[in-house]
Amino acid sequence: MSYDPEHPPAKKFKPGSPAFHLQRRGPMHPGPRKPPVAMELQRRSLPIYHVRAQLIAQLRQLDCAVIIGETGSGKTTQIPQYLYEASIGRQGVIGVTQPRRVAAISLATRISEEKKAELGKLVGYTVRFEDITSEETKIKFLTDGMLLREAIGDPLLRRYSVVILDEAHERTVHTDVLFGIVKAAQKKRRELGKLPLKVIIMSATMDVDLFSQYFNGAPVLYLEGRQHPIQVFYTKQSQSDYLQAALVTVFQIHQEAPASHDILVFLTGQEEIEAMTKTCRDIAKHLSDGCPQMVVMPLYASLPHSQQLRVFHGAPKDHRKVILSTNIAETSITIPGIKYVVDAGMVKAKKYNPESGLEVLAVQRISKAQAWQRTGRAGREDSGICYRLYTEDEFEVLEKMTIPEIQRCNLASVMLQLLVLRVPNILTFDFMSKPSPDAVRAAIEQLDLLGAVERKEDQVILTPLGRKMAAFPLEPKFSKTILVSPKFHCTEEILTIVSLLSVDSVLHNPPAKRDEVQASRKKFISSEGDHITLLNIYRAFKNLGKNKEWCRENFINARNMLLVSEVRSQLRDICIKFSVSIESSRTDTRNIRQCLAHGMFINAAELQPDGTYTTVDTHQPVAIHPSSVLFHCKPACVIYNELLHTSKCYMRDLCVVDTDWLFEAAPEYFRRKLKSVKT
């Protein structure tokens, strides 16, 4: 589905017909289907059912409410139905946002079953590439990003009578922008005497005052949950090695607890988890006979889907399941039957430094809110136990909340979106948590360089180019690259490259088969860099009819590859809408690189006499990431897709360019940069 900001999309779905073929990641465990009577009984057994009448009475009165509910309260599944059943907001659609696609899809599926309605009729959902709604749809689940896209065509959200922002405590960038958008829409609709907009914020037990204050002192309604009691233990002494502490704790539990009690361990990343998996398996092999067997499973996002699914399978009899996970198990994946949580208290998270434009991925302490979220994973079905591998004093000094994402990311997309949403002044936008002035300035500077905005007397104005850029579901530098591509007659190739860069890596690198991977990849490698190499891979994939077997043989992630072609066709549709001429450069790669230089000139780096690289923009020392095909090469000048600071500051996904092309792309900018080198 493509999107034109001037004309919201027509509903393409006809109930009964399979509207889409692609599903990136299906619901993790849909659960057994229940017969209708059992389902109604289950609805009535939820804690929320007992306060249904009061809840409806209050929500009928209020323009705005904050609902705090523990997990298992049934707020997300029941409140939209209660509103509908009580004829609240029937004049329009009840929209419920979710931070994740899977959640939007599985909630809509579940509630359409509860309402005994075919999915896509009374109850439906809208996520990227899938619109399972119709004219009849009154309860609609959608990702927060999707509601934001809809707001571009209709900032007053006129088709909605109620907007419920669920999982608000997660504070995704999209939810944070939506706070401001729904607040403004509500006010404006009231002033214009239009259908009122009811706003409901749903959250776990955090941030209550912040939400209520932001929405002009909206009342807070508390819902009882059905969380089982969890005992929390701290270490007596501070642990210098959390991996060692985790290992000891796991085997202590293993030797004492019944085999049916599964353990979930929170660690920080793939490498650490793989190493720990191996260590646990080795130790488990040599345990005494009295001990149960142990099944150890790693869990992280880049693990192939099939291996992720293994965590839902019960372990064989007399075997204990031990899952070593990143924070993916905090929110995205819920594993049933966990009795013990072991929390190392650390997380790998991204920070953004607006001055250097640098994203730093670093292991850091979790927040209290995160610690409680992890703890909660032990009490989903029965009482549980949580071992925190840090002292109570250490817990007390943790930050109360995780810093919202909007204060940790590059704001270029957000600022562009606010402009196209016709926010009166993006510099004074009513954020619940304001991003730093530095970050705002850096974002506007970037949009200015890309030609998306102009600055006139302290005002930031959207240019026609900027308006087009905002229509693409991409970072501004990518939409700019697409929009300049006709000048270089290579739009077909740029669409492919941008699509490849905007999804998870299509390259699968199992460490055990390194030599095989290298041998197979050789045939695609271009000395011009990663962009052209990826283009070669996509071309081969397409020429061979998008063959899954071929992908497996060549260590290509077929699922991500199909997603690339889906993204590509979405971007292509948007180009067609703007009458962008779509040509192919065929065998010529020079003009493709020239085009990339024109769109991504801000991300340029030059080779220094000592053999190292520095960025042109801030003269930050950088290195070529080991995953790049240029890792062993030393081109004089490159553009990179992103900088990532781990053990060093790495450039990822590089393309060899001429310095002349960069000068042509932004003469003034480079003259300025050159001057600053000389001084």
Added chain:
DNA sequence: GAGCACTGC
């Protein structure tokens, strides 16, 4: 010289 938390349009 040697590596990658998690989402989403």
